[in-house]
Amino acid sequence: METIATIEIKDNSFARQFETTIPEGLVTVEYSFQERKIFLTKINTPEEFKNEQFIDNLIKTILENAIEQRLKVVPTYPRIVQFFKKNPSYKELLPPGIRI
Template sequence: METIDSIEIKNNAFARQFETTIPEGLITIEYSLQERKIFLTKINTPEHFDND
């Protein structure tokens, strides 16, 4: 298993998602802003992503 020392998370405001790239591919977390709250609505991972 490969360890990651640091990651960069970008806010793609146009797509309303946070994005980061890992060796397996792109991970996105979709969000919704309502009033003064942020709701994380969906996580998209690469097809062969191992979450261990």
């Protein structure tokens, strides 16, 4: 896997979202847990924020954390599904029966 830029993310378990602060504001990725799976359900960015590479790096950082915690990942948000399609090396994180 390629090297990724380190992004500091905070796991706000009360709000069930990963958070990182950028100059434009707060970027969040909402999630829910079920058994040993994490469902990535939504990405929220400031309205004027359009940096797709940053979003890719944020997703990669979250997926690396999932690997460390031995979690399976279920992407339900279209932008995250698109990421999995562009990066087949992460498909091993999908639970059995999930096809993208």
